[in-house]
Amino acid sequence: MTTAHTAPLNLARRHFLRDCGIGLGKVALATLLTDAFRSPSSAAEKGPALLAPKQPHFPGKAKRVIHLFMAGAPSQLDLFDYKPKLVEYEGKPIPPSIIGGQRYAFIRADAAVLGPRFKFAKHGKSGAELSEVMPHLAKVVDELCIIRSMHTDQFNHAPAQIFFNTGFAQPGRPSLGSWTIYGLGAETRDLPAFVVMSTGSGISGGSANWSSGFLPTIYNGVRLRNQGDPILNVSRPKGVDAQMQKDSFDLIGALNQKRLESEGDPEIATRIASYEMAHRLQTSAPELMDLKKEPKKVLDLYGADPDKPSFARACLLARRLLQRGVRFINIYHEGWDAHSDVAGNLRQNCGVTDRACAALLLDLKQHGMLDDTLVIWGGEFGRTPMVETNPALGRSLGRDHHPQAFTMWMAGGGVKAGMTYGATDDLGFHVAEKAVHVHDLQATILHLLGFDHEKLTYRFAGRDFRLTDIHGKVVKDLLA
Numbered sequence: 001m002t003t004a005h006t007a008p009l010n011l012a013r014r015h016f017l018r019d020c021g022i023g024l025g026k027v028a029l030a031t032l033l034t035d036a037f038r039s040p041s042s043a044a045e046k047g048p049a050l051l052a053p054k055q056p057h058f059p060g061k062a063k064r065v066i067h068l069f070m071a072g073a074p075s076q077l078d079l080f081d082y083k084p085k086l087v088e089y090e091g092k093p094i095p096p097s098i099i100g101g102q103r104y105a106f107i108r109a110d111a112a113v114l115g116p117r118f119k120f121a122k123h124g125k126s127g128a129e130l131s132e133v134m135p136h137l138a139k140v141v142d143e144l145c146i147i148r149s150m151h152t153d154q155f156n157h158a159p160a161q162i163f164f165n166t167g168f169a170q171p172g173r174p175s176l177g178s179w180t181i182y183g184l185g186a187e188t189r190d191l192p193a194f195v196v197m198s199t200g201s202g203i204s205g206g207s208a209n210w211s212s213g214f215l216p217t218i219y220n221g222v223r224l225r226n227q228g229d230p231i232l233n234v235s236r237p238k239g240v241d242a243q244m245q246k247d248s249f250d251l252i253g254a255l256n257q258k259r260l261e262s263e264g265d266p267e268i269a270t271r272i273a274s275y276e277m278a279h280r281l282q283t284s285a286p287e288l289m290d291l292k293k294e295p296k297k298v299l300d301l302y303g304a305d306p307d308k309p310s311f312a313r314a315c316l317l318a319r320r321l322l323q324r325g326v327r328f329i330n331i332y333h334e335g336w337d338a339h340s341d342v343a344g345n346l347r348q349n350c351g352v353t354d355r356a357c358a359a360l361l362l363d364l365k366q367h368g369m370l371d372d373t374l375v376i377w378g379g380e381f382g383r384t385p386m387v388e389t390n391p392a393l394g395r396s397l398g399r400d401h402h403p404q405a406f407t408m409w410m411a412g413g414g415v416k417a418g419m420t421y422g423a424t425d426d427l428g429f430h431v432a433e434k435a436v437h438v439h440d441l442q443a444t445i446l447h448l449l450g451f452d453h454e455k456l457t458y459r460f461a462g463r464d465f466r467l468t469d470i471h472g473k474v475v476k477d478l479l480a
Contacts, residue, residue: 050218050269051186051193060450061414061480062374065180066318066329068357070349071161071203072336075383075399076407077428078346079131081148082120085426086385090115094386098429105155106339107388107400113427114387114399117343126418133350136358142418143361143370144409145478149422149431152381152403152438157337160380160403161205164438167467171208174458176442177328178212178219179467180449183456188325191288192222195326197318199311199352200334210330214460217267221330224289224317288320302359312356319363322373336379339388340395361411374413374448382406385428405431408441414448416480439472447474 077083093110102109118131124142137144154160159169166173174182177194186193196210203209210221260268291299291306291313299305304312311333318329333353338345357377364370383399383406390396405424411417422434443453446467453472457464 050216051181053185053187054183056183056450057452057455058450060448061372062412062445062448062450063184063372064322064327064329065177065374065376065413065445065449066322066331066360067176068315068353068375068377069161069165069209069330069332070336070353070377070379071200071205071332071334072157072338073160073379073381073383073401073406074336074349075338075342075346076148076405077383077385077399078117078342079134079350080129080146080407080409081405081424081428082116082129082131083385083424083426083428086113086428087115089113089427094427094429098425098427102404104384104400106390106393106395107384107386111384111386111388113385114342114397117346124418126420128418128420131346131350133346134354136355140358140361140411143365143411144419145411145415145417146407146409146420147422147436147441147478148405148407148420148424149434149436150378150382150406150408150438150441151431151435152406154381155401155403157204157380157401158206161203162208164380165205165209166211166213167439167442167469167471171205171211172213173211173465174213174215174219174467175208175210175221176445176467177210177221177330178215179446179456180328181219182212182215182458183446183451184327184449186325187327191321191324191326193326194219194221194328194330195321196221196223196330196332197314198223198332198334199309199314200332203332203334209332214465215458216269218269221328288324289317291316291320298363301363303355310356311353312359315356315360316363319360319367319369322364322369323367338383338398339393339400340398342383342397342399345398364412370412372413374415374445375411376408376445377410378408379406402429404429410478414480415478419478421475421478434477436475437471439468440475442468443472444475444478448479 077086091112093112096109099109118133120129120131122129123138126142128141128144128146130138130141152160152163154163154169162171163169165175181193194210212219256268291304294306294316298316302312302316304310304316306313311331314331318331321329333349336345336349361370361375364373382402384402386400388395388398388400405428422436423432424430425432446453446456453466453468453474457466
């Protein structure tokens with residue numbers, strides 16, 4: 001009997017394919033699967049080529065984006081969506097017919113109604129109604145497109161933040177900023193095309209919010225730090241002079257290039273581009289971060305101290321980044337999670353952000369940049385009309401998470417200014433008119449950038465993925 005150990009070595013290929021149990025069909029399938037899981041980039045696609053400026057599907061009115069993400073979820077009922085009925089029902093439970101089967105993490109379904117904590121007034125030619133804790137935004141309200149009918153699928157902070165930014169509640173998908181750079185490319189070689197800043201106590205969704213997911217990592221957001229080097233390790237270490245650094249970069253670059261040519265892995269192209277970018281950032285980043293050259297009237301407009309990290313300083317940096325060719329900017333301001341003392345929470349956070357948000361719009365307009373810069377403001381979901389009070393946790397007069405309805409605003413970049421869109425019911429619990437799902441907003445943002453959200457895709461694991469997954473529609477009423 002012939003065994004594997006005694007079989008002759010001069011087998012024909014057909015005998016090998018038959019006897020090893022693989023067969024030609026299985027070999028072909030393996031090849032197809034390899035192609036399906038491999039990135040479409042080739043060795044010829046170097047880092048700079050991946051970031052080369054590209055044309056969208058059609059001319060977009062927005063060329064760049066500033067996303068002001070209010071992490072923790074501001075209370076729409078105390079800022080944008082005034083409900084007189086909440087005053088009338090305060091202290092009484094919401095009718096069970098409205099609650100339905102909704103369950104909450106920290107309050108009972110029969111929790112008492114909490115009325116608005118602040119006075120509201122109408123402002124501007126548009127007559128948009130805003131809370132008294134946003135006096136600066138009230139002065140530019142006619143630039144805003146306020147959406148009162150947002151809703152989401154997610155109830156907790158991390159998945160809701162990731163869902164808003166990537167279209168999926170779990171980490172691993174490309175973010176809106178990454179899709180933008182993938183589709184449009186970069187306008188600068190001296191700074192990252194996609195920049196992230198944060199000005200609060202921590203972001204629940206973490207770096208998954210600005211990750212490139214399965215896109216090449218060259219499309220990742222780059223986080224600027226508030227103190228020290230704006231980007232970690234961008235300065236030369238002590239004892240390393242310019243010539244030593246250049247020699248090191250040249251050697252590493254040559255080795256990486258050789259590996260890229262043999263492997264064709266786009267992550268090697270990303271590594272090459274990162275080294276090149278790091279070298280350029282040693283000059284561009286310190287100049288960018290030096291706000292002392294800004295006129296005093298501009299610093300006063302934002303309420304920014306050039307030496308102190310703040311939301312105002314981040315907003316001013318955002319304008320400077322746009323002027324230097326950065327395409328997409330995320331500014332995360334955390335701390336809006338008002339499970340207790342919603343009034344105090346809003347006074348504090350609006351005190352930090354209101355002036356700078358209004359200043360950013362005014363500053364962009366004065367520089368002729370607002371028309372083609374899309375500014376987005378909002379959190380991951382809303383807050384409940386019912387009060388959260390829990391003596392055991394030391395909570396009182398707060399509001400719980402509320403995915404059914406919340407408010408956002410956009411400005412510039414081709415949106416309809418001076419408009420309030422959609423409405424909630426009398427108690428602010430459900431969307432009553434013109435509902436806008438998170439996927440709908442994502443589709444609309446991509447449309448403003450010049451993309452058909454169903455055609456901006458990337459093949460991964462044998463499937464064409466997109467930001468809006470299999471959902472979303474463009475909200476045409478929001479377009480100018």
